Amino acid sequence: MRTPFLLVTRSCKAIHRLQQSAFVSPVSALYRHQTISVLRNSSTVSCEDDRSYYITTPIFYVNASPHLGHLYSAVIADCLHRYKLLQGFNSKFATGTDEHGLKIQQAAEAAGKDPLTFCTDVSERFKHLFNSCNISYTDYIRTTEQRHHQAVKHFWSVLWNKGLIYKGSYEGWYSTQDESFLTALQVGDAVDSSGNEIKVSLESGHKVEWMKEENYMFRLSAFRSQLLDWLKGNPRAIQPELFYQVVLKWLQEDLPDLSVSRQRSRLQWGIPVPGDAEQTIYVWLDALVNYLTVAGYPDKHNQLWNVAHHIVGKDILKFHAVYWPAFLLGAGLPLPQTIYVHSHWTVGGKKMSKSLGNVVDPLERSKQFTTDGMRYFLLRQGVPDSDSDYTDDKAFKLLNAELADSLGGLLNRCTAPALNPAQVYTAFCPQSFPSEQGGRAVGEDYHMLEAVKNLPAVVEQHYESMHVYKALEAISACVRQTNGFVQRHAPWKLERSDITDQRWLDTIIHVSLECLRIYGTLLQPVVPEISDKLLSRLGVQPDERGLADVNFLPKIRGMDCPFEGRVLGSDTGVLFTRLENLDIDKQNRKKTKKAKK
Ligand code: MSP
Numbered sequence: 001m002r003t004p005f006l007l008v009t010r011s012c013k014a015i016h017r018l019q020q021s022a023f024v025s026p027v028s029a030l031y032r033h034q035t036i037s038v039l040r041n042s043s044t045v046s047c048e049d050d051r052s053y054y055i056t057t058p059i060f061y062v063n064a065s066p067h068l069g070h071l072y073s074a075v076i077a078d079c080l081h082r083y084k085l086l087q088g089f090n091s092k093f094a095t096g097t098d099e100h101g102l103k104i105q106q107a108a109e110a111a112g113k114d115p116l117t118f119c120t121d122v123s124e125r126f127k128h129l130f131n132s133c134n135i136s137y138t139d140y141i142r143t144t145e146q147r148h149h150q151a152v153k154h155f156w157s158v159l160w161n162k163g164l165i166y167k168g169s170y171e172g173w174y175s176t177q178d179e180s181f182l183t184a185l186q187v188g189d190a191v192d193s194s195g196n197e198i199k200v201s202l203e204s205g206h207k208v209e210w211m212k213e214e215n216y217m218f219r220l221s222a223f224r225s226q227l228l229d230w231l232k233g234n235p236r237a238i239q240p241e242l243f244y245q246v247v248l249k250w251l252q253e254d255l256p257d258l259s260v261s262r263q264r265s266r267l268q269w270g271i272p273v274p275g276d277a278e279q280t281i282y283v284w285l286d287a288l289v290n291y292l293t294v295a296g297y298p299d300k301h302n303q304l305w306n307v308a309h310h311i312v313g314k315d316i317l318k319f320h321a322v323y324w325p326a327f328l329l330g331a332g333l334p335l336p337q338t339i340y341v342h343s344h345w346t347v348g349g350k351k352m353s354k355s356l357g358n359v360v361d362p363l364e365r366s367k368q369f370t371t372d373g374m375r376y377f378l379l380r381q382g383v384p385d386s387d388s389d390y391t392d393d394k395a396f397k398l399l400n401a402e403l404a405d406s407l408g409g410l411l412n413r414c415t416a417p418a419l420n421p422a423q424v425y426t427a428f429c430p431q432s433f434p435s436e437q438g439g440r441a442v443g444e445d446y447h448m449l450e451a452v453k454n455l456p457a458v459v460e461q462h463y464e465s466m467h468v469y470k471a472l473e474a475i476s477a478c479v480r481q482t483n484g485f486v487q488r489h490a491p492w493k494l495e496r497s498d499i500t501d502q503r504w505l506d507t508i509i510h511v512s513l514e515c516l517r518i519y520g521t522l523l524q525p526v527v528p529e530i531s532d533k534l535l536s537r538l539g540v541q542p543d544e545r546g547l548a549d550v551n552f553l554p555k556i557r558g559m560d561c562p563f564e565g566r567v568l569g570s571d572t573g574v575l576f577t578r579l580e581n582l583d584i585d586k587q588n589r590k591k592t593k594k595a596k597k
Helices: 004-018 026-042 069-085 102-111 115-132 147-163 218-233 239-250 282-289 290-295 314-331 360-368 371-381 393-415 443-464 467-488 499-523 530-536 584-596
Strands: 054-055 090-098 139-142 165-175 180-182 187-191 196-200 209-218 262-263 276-281 307-311 338-342 345-347 389-392
Touching: 004 209, 004 393, 054 069, 054 187, 054 218, 054 290, 054 338, 069 115, 069 307, 069 345, 069 360, 069 371, 069 443, 090 209, 090 290, 102 115, 102 338, 102 499, 115 139, 115 360, 139 290, 147 165, 147 282, 165 196, 165 443, 209 276, 209 314, 218 239, 218 314, 239 314, 276 282, 282 290, 282 314, 290 307, 307 314, 360 371, 360 443, 371 393, 371 467, 371 530, 389 393, 393 467, 393 499, 393 530, 467 499, 499 530
Parallel strands: 054 090, 054 307, 090 139, 307 338, 345 389
Antiparallel strands: 165 180, 165 209, 187 196, 262 276
């Protein structure tokens, strides 16, 4: 049962008032958060009068060129952004680059460039990749921008003024590669490539070093129970569930205060601590604030900030699900609505790394597989809950089977001049395909219609929970069923001079075109170019492609179909050209060997 609109509106106003109210202490912030969450739960979770949506990717480190994993984070966010637009939301989508910190400082030094020039070069490479892959961001943030410096300094000052930052000293392990502080339990022994014994982070495998420094500490420990309460009151705040449980477990352990600055003498490439030029703000505090900067912080930011959703890889979960909410609670700001976590891509079962020579270049692959091919593969094979292994062969086989043969083949059949000489959205004949059995359609055909009718709801549910692979699996199963329908009735064998056969033929094509229209509409967030080509060929206008317009096969319910009788759009070639078996894996292995030599 839906909550009456009046109650929803009142609750939304109450949530908004609470979110706007001035922050007093961590305790009142907790109360406020709990109240908001109670109101949210009592008002069908989200405010129905609020059609804003804000989605972010992590901002990418510029110490190296983009790889497949980076594109994956961006494609997931892009898919959700496009999906929200199709639902009629006013969606904003931010991505960008994380340009400060020791790691970047060292990479610039190694490249013999001044840090800003170095950052600009690599940031442009990310931008180029995203533009090439149709990542439709609405804001591209760089942490070296003035607007971001202002936001970070303001945020720091708010925490400082509330007494949540104090001068202290840190002694412990630090991983420059992860820009992360580690406890003794998170560190293990290893041997580097030259045979030296080193200490590494057990989680990332990256080298750690002992450091002892005077710096500023954030009272993270004060927020442990508030974070637990937040999560317990919002079980869908971190998805999938597996990662929610991981965070709950972390919060049951000790949560020491966090060092949030480095000595300027060690780290020059960063934002100085306001009022203390000897210290530089910790790169993760700096980086996380990017989400607020884009929302307009410290000026008018509520509209976006109240509806923020983050996409993050599993390796940066703690920063987003523990440190970030604690900083936000401290600053008296609402917490993100959802943190969607994804797992990683491996190659040959191993982490991608330059030293192993197994880094997959997403730009090169999207040239081989096309942009949509690359997007489809990543989202169809990428599983949020567990790592996925990349091989070119897998991509090649999947794309040929599902995009070229199955979907492309279906469109070809329904639009081929041999079967559809008038090139129209043919008429549906209710006598041939009545709403109940009795015409020429058989039981399996009705099962197919049922599956396609339910498909939009199934797909939406999977998009909402970031299980895009499940949405694509469901679409792909329906495409197979529709191909089976056409195959079963072999319209090419029908006798066209017979009026009843001709009507049945038109009906088969009408039903198949209706199925294709649903598939094209639902696939837009994943493969925007292919969907556009498909829908244009069917004659579906841009303003008829929203999720509210799906209305599958109205004729079978005795209603008008706005597409029936329309002339099809022009033929602009095959939907997805079959990829030749280039034996890509072998070629790439050869290339890697050559590069190593
Ligand atoms: N700069 C930080 C994020 C700061 S956000 C305030 C960072 N950058 S990163 O470039 O290292 O990673 C960016 C994203 O790429 C993360 O979500 C990370 O999980 C993702 N990936 C990096 N390698 C990956 C794979 N091999 N597979 C899938 N995604 C992976 O962390």
